[in-house]
Amino acid sequence: MTECAVCGRDSDLPRTCRPCRNRIRGVLLALPEAVAQTWMARHRVQRGNSNERVSASKEAPLPLRLDVLSLLGPSADQVLSGEEQEGPVPVVGVLSSWADLVAEQTRQKPVSHTVSTLTQFLLDHVEWVCRQAWVADFAEELEGLMKTLRRVSGIEPVxxxxxxxxxxxxxxxxxxxxxxxxxxxxxxxxxxxxxxxxxxxxxxxxxxxxxxxxxx
Ligand SMILES: [Zn+2]
Ligand SMILES: [Zn+2]
Structure with a gap:
């Protein structure tokens, strides 16, 4: 028996217990859809009330939700390249820093920085990730990202x-x-x-x- 690095309960697996491993996998599986929902939320607002115009309206003639843009980031599946960055950490930034670390430590080439490729790469290595000393930070950051996506998209889980x-x-x-x-x-x-x-x-x-x- 070891103590799970994520939840602190007894675990018969090294470093991370089975429920925490399943939960981390679940977050990775749900992330691309949450990003898509956030992306759609941005469009919904763009078509909406023209009074919600942002100050930098020269580059952005339509009202934009800067909180959504910041999350998706200019590197998020190229859809928002060139958009202004403000506020919270972008999705791709968080995912790519972890995926790059995994690639480095497992002596592989880094994968391309898109949400789908990065989450798939992390899913492929999730059992390995759950045995690493940094797994608690990994879990906390991904779960935080998911919470932020939900808050910004306004879509609450059932x-x-x-x-x-x-x-x-x-x-x-x-x-x-x-x-x-x-x-x-x-x-x-x-x-x-x-x-x-x-x-x-x-x-x-x-x-x-x-x-x-x-x-x-
Ligand atoms: Zn209670
Ligand atoms: Zn646990």
Missing amino acids: RILLPTTCPTCDLRVMVREEGSGWAAECRYCPAVKLSAREYGQLVAAQAQAVSAPREV
Whole structure:
């Protein structure tokens, strides 16, 4: 048993536990779509209210969302080449710095800096990545990127309210969030994140607690 570098729980795999590995893979799988949704959100705003004109309107005759542009970056699949950069870290910048590190440490040629190529390269090496000393930083940065993409695109993941109570706060606020990689999370307790197996155990325990008085 080792301690998972990402979530701190016991792991029978080196450095990173299985639920965290699955979650990191899930984020990488969902990233290209989240980037596309952000890109579409930008277009939606561009066609919208002309009062939202940006100050640098000489180069940009249509209203632009600079927060979206900054995320996609001039290097994001060439679609925004030459656009002004401001604000948060671009998607391609984050992905390429990690992909370049993986390529260097595994003695491979760096891959081209597009969202799809970079995420595929990182997916191909995700088990190797999860054994590296820097995996916690990697996970934190990718999950942060995903959160920012969702905030900017305004597309919230689907959340299903679960019929169980949180083992920590005892409130009925457990949810399953699409794409999070966890079977159940508490909306209030950041530490309560359950894998499918752990959630199954919680359901069984709570069902037993409910049915026990009747059996006596
Ligand atoms: Zn973990
Ligand atoms: Zn809770």
